[in-house]
Amino acid sequence: MRIPTTFLTASLAIALISQSACDKLNERWATTENTNVAIDWDKVNEAYKTADGPADFEKKVNEIYEGDEVISVSVQDLDGNAQVVTGFFDKDKSGTVQEEEKVFTIKRDVTGEGTGQYATQGYGAHYGYYHSPMMSLVTGMMMGSMISSAFRPNYVPMYRQPYTTPIARMGELHGSRSTFRAANPARFRPKMSGSNRSYGARPARSFGGGFRSGGARFGIRRRRSADRKPERLTA
16 A cells, blocks of 8 residues: 555654654753852852761751752761861762762861861862851850761761761752742742743853843833824724
8 A cells, every 4th residue: 555645654654743842951951050159159068067967967968958969978087186078969870989970079187176166178070169268166166976976085087987868868958948848939939941041050250240130121111002192093
């Protein structure tokens, strides 16, 4: 049986449209998977200072981060005085930190009896610009047990074998973050899918010394139909 030419033409057209749609979908994910989502570094630093442990810190960090990815956390005690905390996107679900996955590191040192310091550094094309000053830690400050326990005379480092966010916990972190965002809608602006726009990022400086955000113009009032003068209709 001979298949009509019109049928073959229509089938080819549908196939091309479907392929085009798939290409656009792949392109959308390619442009949005690793968007430049701003991080409030002051809140990250405060979260580390007040965290009661790695699980508490990773929960706080994912509530601060405004993107869709889950930030995994690695905590390692290098010796009795030094600790390194790494936030990273565990893209390959390996449970280990790869250099290209790093978002930030926090390095903490105990410098004396009841004193210490820590600093945070961002990584990669999006976050490598950030280097915090050295921040001091003194007994008596408001600190969580993750840091304050290091000042105890009988302290034994707990994370010589590094703690890393378990793969099974990533779904839990995503769910708790969604609940947190729903309870704090004013803090999180809606994001349009298919856009690689940076939300919350540092505004770009425009000509003349001002700032612009995403090219949008603010404060311009459009004339509504109610403002227009009525027109007299003539026969």
